[in-house]
Amino acid sequence: MGFVTSPVRERIVEAASELFYAQGLRAVSADKIIERVGTTKVTFYRHFRTKDDLVVAYLEGRAAIERAAVGQAVGHPDVDTALRRLSEGLAAVACSPGFRGCPFINAAAEYPDPDSPVRRVVDAHRAWYRATFGQLIAPLELADADGVVDELMLLRDGAMVAGYLGDPAAAAGALLRGCRAVIK
Numbered sequence: 152m153g154f155v156t157s158p159v160r161e162r163i164v165e166a167a168s169e170l171f172y173a174q175g176l177r178a179v180s181a182d183k184i185i186e187r188v189g190t191t192k193v194t195f196y197r198h199f200r201t202k203d204d205l206v207v208a209y210l211e212g213r214a215a216i217e218r219a220a221v222g223q224a225v226g227h228p229d230v231d232t233a234l235r236r237l238s239e240g241l242a243a244v245a246c247s248p249g250f251r252g253c254p255f256i257n258a259a260a261e262y263p264d265p266d267s268p269v270r271r272v273v274d275a276h277r278a279w280y281r282a283t284f285g286q287l288i289a290p291l292e293l294a295d296a297d298g299v300v301d302e303l304m305l306l307r308d309g310a311m312v313a314g315y316l317g318d319p320a321a322a323a324g325a326l327l328r329g330c331r332a333v334i335k
Contacts, residue, residue: 162190166188167208168212172251173251176257176261203269207268211272214279217276221240230287234331234334241314241322242319244314245323250319251315252312252315256308258270258272281304293334299334306329309322310325313325
């Protein structure tokens with residue numbers, strides 16, 4: 152990416168991650184992050200030319216965490232076991248304190264321009280999810296694999312929203328039942 156990792160940069164991203172997820176991307180100013188970190192504007196802008204650059208770094212960090220967890224869940228050779236693990240992982244995340252839904256869905260809502268760097272990160276993450284679902288169901292040799300991937304994405308997105316707005320455990324169970332239904 153062309154940046155040098157430093158303790159200050161890491162502290163900026165960590166503070167921004169907490170604030171962005173809890174309060175929203177647009178609601179959190181660079182000044183608020185600078186104050187939280189206890190640094191200066193010059194130092195902040197030395198690491199991030201714009202606030203959107205920081206939003207991109209935040210989302211890339213969230214993507215790495217999510218990809219590791221999802222990759223571990225769907226790494227099981229049995230598709231049903233992989234889907235169960237995925238659903239259980241979603242329930243664990245959705246039941247965690249401060250859960251506010253999917254950071255990528257939230258970011259897309261705040262950044263409607265499909266050409267913005269933020270939306271490109273969101274789109275890349277969603278493409279990764281689609282590819283992961285495609286790999287997961289490939290051994291099943293389904294007639295309409297692309298359609299099934301579309302349905303799995305819809306179920307995943309719905310489960311993230313339902314986990315935020317409703318009962319996370321119920322959302323996870325519904326996700327598993329829905330996934331099982333679409334792959335049959």
